[in-house]
């Protein structure tokens with residue numbers, strides 16, 4: 001199976017790989033796994049006082065498409081509000097990366113991770 005150029009680019013030069021302090025009050029962490037293949041993705045956001053995502057980081061233990069999907073997701077999340085970030089769809093990620101059908105679940109993982117990170121942040125704020 002051939003990866004698209006965009007997948008290879010993100011895979012070889014992943015954006016925003018890293019880790020934030022999951023205990024920090026302004027950080028939201030999403031950790032999700034794909035039942036289909038066992039791959040795991042951690043996505044974190046740092047949110048400013050105006051509810052804008054000012055930074056995003058990820059670490060993905062998985063295939064090239066999952067790494068590319070999470071790399072792209074962090075790029076797209078920066079500068080967005082939480083609500084806007086939640087609107088990022090796996091279909092848009094899959095389209096941007098030209099993922100083949102067997103790799104669609106890799107982009108679903110990224111959407112799930114985004115939602116989980118936002119949820120985690122909101123739960124912290126509600127406390």
Ligand code: FES
Nearest residue numbers: 037039062063064
């Ligand atoms: Fe996910 Fe290959 S099946 S890494």
Ligand code: FES
Nearest residue numbers: 037039063066106
């Ligand atoms: Fe399972 Fe990509 S996340 S093959």
